[in-house]
Amino acid sequence: MPLSAESVQAIDQIAWRRNIPKRTILQRAGDICPYFHFIEKGVGRVYYYHNEQEITAWLGFEGQIISAIDSFFTGKPTDYWIEMLEDAQICSICNTDIDWLFTHFPETERLGRLMITENYLRLDERMKLFAFHTAEQRYEILLRQFPDILQRVSLRYIASYLGITQVTLSRIRAEFRQ
Amino acid sequence: MPLSAESVQAIDQIAWRRNIPKRTILQRAGDICPYFHFIEKGVGRVYYYHNEQEITAWLGFEGQIISAIDSFFTGKPTDYWIEMLEDAQICSICNTDIDWLFTHFPETERLGRLMITENYLRLDERMKLFAFHTAEQRYEILLRQFPDILQRVSLRYIASYLGITQVTLSRIRAEFRQ
């Protein structure tokens, strides 16, 4: 989507680009100024605790956005942690800056709406994946979607992202090898 | 959110309000101009076919929006059917009219963004419901959320919405009666 030079300059002003090493925690649960992070390089995971277990809610790859998206929208402290799993290059924008941007450069509001819409559709896909596919089908679909995921993300995070235990994932993989 | 008189008038022009009887199909799979329907009275369900079975993807009550929301956003033909389960009062807006509205009345674009955001958060809730709760917990939570749902929606639709078979739902209900 094309933007005017003024809007682009404004985005440049509020965006914060940087390189960060593997295992950096991009965001901690409890933060009240959540960022929206655009991944230029690297893989990250969004997770939170449920019954003292880490649950991987989202995996983000190059060209995608990774964010504690509920908190980003509501302005309340987030329950999510965000960790980069590889050395990464990240471009972040704080949500108060986003509000400023939308108010002063109305055309960016449309961009924002379209980005939320895109995320909505991805979440809708993920919802259908859970509602109507077995664990094995979800694993196959994930591999097709991200062919290099096995080299980049450890199996316990993948299991958690698929909503199954590591034991079940191991069983599925054992089936596959036959 | 307050809107100017001009925006309100424009919305009035494109909105289509009407009463429809129980069992009316609001939208058929394959349609290419999907509507977004605001429910003023009644209950509706959004469903689609998966392995020749009807799957209830969404239930909508008074004050909520019901829509083949993927198609509404993408402009592609929808796979969803929408049926009202009670005599209902509906206010519908076509997505091409929405685009016109957003372009000519920029303040409505913010309203649109906030509405999508709200729907995103609801879907996120539903996602977590599936990922981290048993069928029994999902049923309890649904009853708390919509206390009159048992009088208004038949159990097979509820089972489908919860992502379980009718048999499993019956078992859960039998447990409850003890």
Added chain:
DNA sequence: CCAATCCTTTTACAAATGTTAAATAATCAC
């Protein structure tokens, strides 16, 4: 290189949910 730690697989068993079919209950059309 080695010990410690973390990651993954395997095993045995338990619990949850699905499948099929039949029985019962409720609703609808005439």
Added chain:
DNA sequence: GTGATTATTTAACATTTGTAAAAGGATTGG
């Protein structure tokens, strides 16, 4: 009201997934 249809429950059995514990592999820091 009555018969037909639809909705819900129950039963028996199969399958999937979870839990806990142990064992084997891989990785890391000194």
